[in-house]
Amino acid sequence: xxxxxxxxxxxxxxxxxxxxxxxxxxxxxxxxxxxxxxxxxxxxxxxxxxxxxxxxxxxxxxxxxxxxxxxxxxxxxxxxxxxxxxxxxxxxxxxxxxxxxxxxxxxxxxxxxxxxxxxxxxxxxxxxxxxxxxxxxxxxxxxxxxxxxxxxxxxxxxxxxxxxxxxxxxxxxxxxxxxxxxxxxxxxxxxxxxxxxxxxxxxxxxxxxxxxxxxxxxxxxxxxxxxxxxxxxxxxxxxxxxxxxxxxxxxxxxxxxxxxxxxxxxxxxxxxxxxxxxxxxxxxxxxxxxxxxxxxxxxxxxxxxxxxxxxxxxxxxxxxxxxxxxxxxxxxxxxxxxxxxxxxxxxxxxxxxxxxxxxxxxxxxxxxxxx
Amino acid sequence: xxxxxxxxxxxxxxxxxxxxxxxxxxxxxxxxxxxxxxxxxxxxxxxxxxxxxxxxxxxxxxxxxxxxxxxxxxxxxxxxxxxxxxxxxxxxxxxxxxxxxxxxxxxxxxxxxxxxxxxxxxxxxxxxxxxxxxxxxxxxxxxxxxxxxxxxxxxxxxxxxxxxxxxxxxxxxxxxxxxxxxxxxxxxxxxxxxxxxxxxxxxxxxxxxxxxxxxxxxxxxxxxxxxxxxxxxxxxxxxxxxxxxxxxxxxxxxxxxxxxxxxxxxxxxxxxxxxxxxxxxxxxxxxxxxxxxxxx
Numbered sequence: 001x002x003x004x005x006x007x008x009x010x011x012x013x014x015x016x017x018x019x020x021x022x023x024x025x026x027x028x029x030x031x032x033x034x035x036x037x038x039x040x041x042x043x044x045x046x047x048x049x050x051x052x053x054x055x056x057x058x059x060x061x062x063x064x065x066x067x068x069x070x071x072x073x074x075x076x077x078x079x080x081x082x083x084x085x086x087x088x089x090x091x092x093x094x095x096x097x098x099x100x101x102x103x104x105x106x107x108x109x110x111x112x113x114x115x116x117x118x119x120x121x122x123x124x125x126x127x128x129x130x131x132x133x134x135x136x137x138x139x140x141x142x143x144x145x146x147x148x149x150x151x152x153x154x155x156x157x158x159x160x161x162x163x164x165x166x167x168x169x170x171x172x173x174x175x176x177x178x179x180x181x182x183x184x185x186x187x188x189x190x191x192x193x194x195x196x197x198x199x200x201x202x203x204x205x206x207x208x209x210x211x212x213x214x215x216x217x218x219x220x221x222x223x224x225x226x227x228x229x230x231x232x233x234x235x236x237x238x239x240x241x242x243x244x245x246x247x248x249x250x251x252x253x254x255x256x257x258x259x260x261x262x263x264x265x266x267x268x269x270x271x272x273x274x275x276x277x278x279x280x281x282x283x284x285x286x287x288x289x290x291x292x293x294x295x296x297x298x299x300x301x302x303x304x305x306x307x308x309x310x311x312x313x314x315x316x317x318x319x320x321x322x323x324x325x326x327x328x329x330x331x332x333x334x335x336x337x338x339x340x341x342x343x344x345x346x347x348x349x350x351x352x353x354x355x356x357x358x359x360x361x362x363x364x365x366x367x368x369x370x371x
Numbered sequence: 372x373x374x375x376x377x378x379x380x381x382x383x384x385x386x387x388x389x390x391x392x393x394x395x396x397x398x399x400x401x402x403x404x405x406x407x408x409x410x411x412x413x414x415x416x417x418x419x420x421x422x423x424x425x426x427x428x429x430x431x432x433x434x435x436x437x438x439x440x441x442x443x444x445x446x447x448x449x450x451x452x453x454x455x456x457x458x459x460x461x462x463x464x465x466x467x468x469x470x471x472x473x474x475x476x477x478x479x480x481x482x483x484x485x486x487x488x489x490x491x492x493x494x495x496x497x498x499x500x501x502x503x504x505x506x507x508x509x510x511x512x513x514x515x516x517x518x519x520x521x522x523x524x525x526x527x528x529x530x531x532x533x534x535x536x537x538x539x540x541x542x543x544x545x546x547x548x549x550x551x552x553x554x555x556x557x558x559x560x561x562x563x564x565x566x567x568x569x570x571x572x573x574x575x576x577x578x579x580x581x582x583x584x585x586x587x588x589x590x591x592x593x594x595x596x597x598x599x600x601x602x603x604x605x606x607x608x609x610x611x612x613x614x615x616x617x618x619x620x621x622x623x624x625x626x627x628x629x630x631x632x633x634x635x636x637x638x639x640x641x642x643x644x645x646x647x648x649x650x651x652x653x654x655x656x657x658x659x660x661x662x663x664x665x666x667x
Contacts, residue, residue, distance in 0.1 A: 001517065003516050003517045003520060122516055122517075123516050124495065124513065124514075124516055126491060126494070126532075127494065127495040127496070127513065130488075130492060130640060130643035130644050130645050131492075131496075131644055131645060132565065132567040132575060132644075132645060142569075143567050143568060143569035144569050144570075145567070145569065145575050145640065145645035145647065146645070147640070148488075148640050148643045148645070149488075153486065153487045153488055153531075154487060154530075154531065155529045155531065156491065156529045156530055156531050156532060157529050164569075164570075165569060165570060166569045166570015166571060166573045166647075167570065168570075187565065187567070189565075191497065191508050192508075193508060193509065193510075193540075193541055193542025194507075194541050194542035194543045194548060194552060195542055195543070195544070195548070197542030198542075199497060199508070199510050199542075264515045264517040264518055265515075266515075266518060268512050268514075268515075268538070268540075269466070269468070269470055269512065269538050270512050270513075270514055270536070270538060271514060271515065271518055272518070272522070276518060281544075291520075319517065319518075320517040320518055320520055320521075321517040342515075343512070343515070343540070344495060344510065344512060344513050344514075344515055345515040345516055345517055345518075346515065346516040346517070347495035347496075347513045347515075347516075348495055348496055348497070349495050349496050349497050349510035349511065349513070351510060351540055351542065
């Protein structure tokens with residue numbers, strides 16, 4: 001999810017009480033649920049362990065294509081978005097999750113071989129300081145380290161980050177295949193935590209991408225009453241650019257768009273509880289108000305009815321950030337974003353509950369088949 | 372910190388005199404990677420001590436926890452040491468909602484560490500809790516980027532992260548679930564160790580310098596040197612806590628020694644999660660240790 005720092009339509013300081021439709025005891029797993037959890041983990045782990053900084057989403061797009069059901073016909077548009085169209089007729093509904101993740105881009109190489117960087121997306125730079133780094137090249141990843149600061153030790157925020165690949169000179173760095181324009185991240189790994197929880201980096205928005213894949217796999221195509229377009233978009237974290245291209249291509253044709261993206265949750269002892277307190281493990285979240293869009297209340301009500309009719313856990317709330325669907329609203333398309341609660345967003349240690357991934361996939365399927 | 376720096380303990384300086392060839396350069400690399408992957412919070416080094424004992428059949432563990440082995444016999448009687456331990460953390464409290472709080476172990480008195488940013492390295496990163504039934508992965512909570520937007524006044528203070536702000540999330544929802552994982556107060560906690568090789572045989576990781584130095588000592592022992600007199604090799608504990616009790620214990624139990632040396636290597640980015648050591652330096656250290664042991 002874009003952090004909303006660049007959104008011109010940002011609504012700031014929004015405070016809205018969170019309505020927890022599924023408040024109460026946690027959801028317990030049946031044997032069937034366990035199968036679903038395993039399926040979600042299997043897909044998600046593959047996507048999380050694939051790298052794709054904004055603008056270089058190719059590896060993630062290819063991973064999504066490999067995981068599509070065999071019947072799905074995909075196409076990639078000129079922006080790099082991946083499309084799968086299902087069903088026929090009006091009203092057209094769009095479901096969109098983004099492929100990219102936050103990271104860095106090499107902007108220069110100093111005489112001593114260290115790399116100067118610019119950020120791609122919004123995050124807390126101290127979380128990368130003095131940590132392992134990976135430079136992504138066409139010939140493979142090159143290992144290095146994000147340099148620790150050499151001054152300013154009393155401040156939380158470091159000076160602009162650089163990377164050392166151990167080259168010692170610009171010439172040696174370039175001889176190893178490092179060049180300006182390449183992207184940089186840190187190594188990441190999907191790790192299961194206690195119960196049905198898991199940690200990793202780039203759950204935003206690999207979870208959304210996963211949920212769309214699982215929904216497609218389980219979709220009853222015969223039940224569709226209209227066309228549904230599934231899109232895996234690019235460059236969301238740097239300004240919803242892929243979604244903008246898709247929205248322009250579709251124009252006024254769609255009736256609704258469902259951005260499938262993170263619901264940044266304050267479900268943590270260090271967050272303010274004013275809003276966004278959607279607990280992880282309690283299901284998907286209708287992201288009724290964020291920094292880029294407000295869902296018309298009647299549409300929120302309809303989404304809740306769909307969830308109830310299908311027995312899917314759904315919370316309703318408000319959080320910060322922007323979503324891809326907001327690029328469609330200028331064309332008269334109603335944005336009804338659906339999220340999943342995430343702790344510690346845009347950090348190397350994001351935490352989710354796999355039950356929410358299942359719930360999210362079920363919501364997408366329900367929306368496609370019944371709304 | 373009350374650690375005494377005994378004048379007789381000299382750091383073996385590196386030199387480039389390749390008179391002894393190792394059976395395989397890869398031995399040092401393999402051992403350095405292996406040791407850098409281990410966690411040994413000072414005073415809580417048992418797991419790494421177990422690994423070293425397995426590596427060196429015939430070695431012994433004293434009551435303090437040091438691993439020692441004796442090579443050769445007769446005079447002179449000399450000691451070569453390597454400290455195993457690191458500044459670390461233990462679980463200090465378990466909250467009703469399943470989060471863990473930490474206390475730091477080692478790193479100097481009055482809660483001071485070598486770097487004011489030492490604890491900040493935990494924030495928003497994966498950690499390992501060494502529970503009674505095995506390693507449990509967790510993360511240290513960090514504020515979500517999105518939720519900080521618009522909430523900080525321009526020019527607001529920007530304080531560093533301290534261990535008192537470290538809430539460890541192992542995915543549990545209750546204290547009972549935490550206990551079910553075998554986690555109790557005093558369980559050791561460290562950053563998840565994933566040492567990284569980069570450049571030309573550079574090894575990055577927490578305490579990589581210490582671990583590569585210990586790897587060099589281990590590789591020298593594995594090379595089966597023909598020692599002059601008696602050489603006691605000691606992988607020592609608790610060098611970073613209070614009175615360096617590990618080394619003192621070795622000297623009290625196995626001394627006196629005619630000479631004492633400590634394995635050490637220069638490191639870049641010291642005290643960070645990417646402390647970096649050149650494995651070529653470790654090669655040279657192995658040669659130096661072998662020369663010293665053989666009295667050449």
